[in-house]
Amino acid sequence: MAQTVEPKRRRGKLTLVLVIFQIIFLVLFGIFVEYGEDSDAKAEQNNLEHGNGGADAMDNRLGYYYPMFQDVHVMIFIGFGFLMTFLKRYGFGSVGYNFLLAAFVIQWATLMQGFLHLHHGKIQVGVETMLTSDFAAAAVLISFGALLGKVSHLQLIILGFVEIIFFSVNEYVGAGYFQTADVGGSMFVHVFGAYFGLAASRVLNKKSWEGSSKEGSVYHSDLFAMIGTVFLWMFWPSFNSALAPGDDQHRAVINTYYALASCCVTTFAVSAMVSKENKLDMVHIQNSTLAGGVAVGTCANMMIQPWGAMVIGVVxxxxxxxxxxxxxxxxxxxxxxxxxxGVNNLHGMPGILAAIAGAIAAATAETSNYGYGLYEVFPARAPLVNSTALDTILDDFTVDAGSGRTAGMQAGFQLVALVITLAIAIISGMLTGLLLKIPILDQLTPDELYDDNNFWEVPEEDTHYVKVQVDDQMKGSMDELNGATNKTEKDTKM
Structure with missing residues (x-):
């Protein structure tokens, strides 16, 4: 009976919810959002004479940030999407919901983050806005990974909507108020996304989630997941360095590059070591090879030296x-x-490792190994306004006044930001989990877990699914036959 009643109860609900949200986004964009100066045709710098007239294309922020943005965009829509296709009956849901959720979130994140940084009552957007919106989407997609195959599309939309509110507030507090250095978002993206999703998963947990035969993978689904792994592995240096300036960006690319390489080699070695038969586990290769990119994210632009990045990758x-x-x-x-x-293993614990590594790097950071670039990596460490020390620096280097923090103080703020991120993520994730229990949001039945059939038009020639059914039927028949044979032999002996 449930198989016929459930679809009728859900009919039109997704369409209604998405249309309502999209209309709200359109209205809010119309009221608050406008082009930033780099993309505004009437802005003064875009009306200066440069050769053929108009703004100088080489002196526009788009030229600096767009290559990195393209890489991050690929990570969001291909990397994360295909990484989650390992489930043998949930490929459409993995890639499709990833697509929907990311497109939904980048609009909402533009608004939420913009409301916290209004310019004369307006949200000014540019390529940097696009990057930060993609980072916000990454946090939600990490949370999605913890709940993959266990929640409906309506629950995912509500999860994304609520999570972005808390994500934006946490980032505003950590990066803005505490002036924490986290160039690769290991704390504000990976740790937050992982523990928000895990907290929601714990609250929503049902016995039926565990031990389902559809939760596993098959040969070709693991191959598809490796597509996501390779894309993420290749483009992770861009993710960690996208918003860093000049030499900071160069350093972040180098550090991430070597952290990923050492992490990949270590993963293969440890995976074989922990196996009883000394075989490689594809789950480790798909995920753990990426952990180095997460773990080096917080200190990617710091002077940790390539060997330090490699140590982080190995750990x-x-x-x-x-x-x-x-x-x-x-x-x-x-x-x-x-x-x-396993987002705790790829994003959660490596993100905590990143925060600790960042605190250690901050505690050892001085002008002796950074020069005046120290105040670019740690703005709060710049001298106070109107101080003699600041005047001396300004003779050779452009820097804004800071808080005059010591290395130890900056390291302390790095750790405080981690604790606050964990607290906000876990508490808000648990509250969101309670919200997702509302019946109207269509919680999945045990038969619907890890399966595309109830929400997607699955091709009838899905031979693998037929094979699985036939194999199950044959196994059942063989069990019955063996049982009958054993009974006959027992009766004969008697």
Whole structure:
């Protein structure tokens, strides 16, 4: 009966919700959003004479940021999407919902982050806005990974809407008020997204989530997931360096590059080591190879030296594999924390490692190894306004007045930002989980878990699905036959 009643109860609901939200976004964009100066035709710098007239194309922020933005955009829509296609019956949901959720979130994130940084009552957008909106989408997609296959599309939309509110506030507090350095978003994106999703998963947890035969992968689904892995691995240096200036950006690319390389090699080594038969586990290769990019994110633009980045990559790869091998099963059995994609192992724990590495790097940062570039990486460490020290610096280097923090103080603020991020993510994730329990949001039945059939038009020639059904039927028949045979033999002996 449930198979026939459920679709009727849901009919038109997704369309209605999406249309309502899109209309709200259109109205808010119409009222508040306008082009930033770099893209505004009437802006003064765009009306100066430059050769053929108009603004100088080479002196526009788009030229500096757009190549990195393209890489990050690929990560969001291809990397994250295909990374989650490992589920054998949920490929459409993995890529499709990733597509929908990211497109929804980048609009809402533009508004939410813009409301916290209004310019004369308006939200001015440019390529940097596009980048920060993509970063916000990444946080939501990480949370999606923890809930993959276990929530409906309506629940995902509400989750994304609510999460962006808390994500934006947390980032505003951490990056703005505390002036925490986190160029790659390891704390504000990865840690927040992971523990928001895990907290929601714990609140929503049902016994039916565990042990489903449809939760596993097959050969070709793991290959599709590796597409996502390779795209993410290749473009992660852009993710960690996109918003960094000049030499900071160059340094972030180098550090991420070597952290990823050492992490990849370590993952293969540790994966084989923890296997009883010394075989490689594709789950580790798909995910743990990326942990180095997360773990180096906070200190990617800091003077940690390439060997330091490689050490971080080695530790991250090891930690992630250990997480998949032992920590995830422990959390599932003891805490009933079900994490479909293992986001704790790829984003959560490596993100915490990143925050600790960032605090250590901040504690050792001085002008002796940074020069005046120290105040570019840690703006709060610049001398106070009208101080003699600031005047001396301004003779050679352009810098805004800061708070006069010491290295130890900056390291302390780095750790405080981590604690606050964890607190906001977990509390808001739990509250969101409670919200998602509302019946109108269409919680999935046990038969609908990890399966596209109830929400997607699945081609009839899905031979793999037919094969799975036939195999299950044959297994059942063989079990019955074996049972009958054993009974006959027992009767004969009697």
């Amino acid at each position: 991250a790869g090891t930690l992630s594999v250990v997480g998949y091998k032992w920590i995830s099963p422990f959390l599932l059995s003891k805490v009933h924390l079900h994490d479909t994609c």
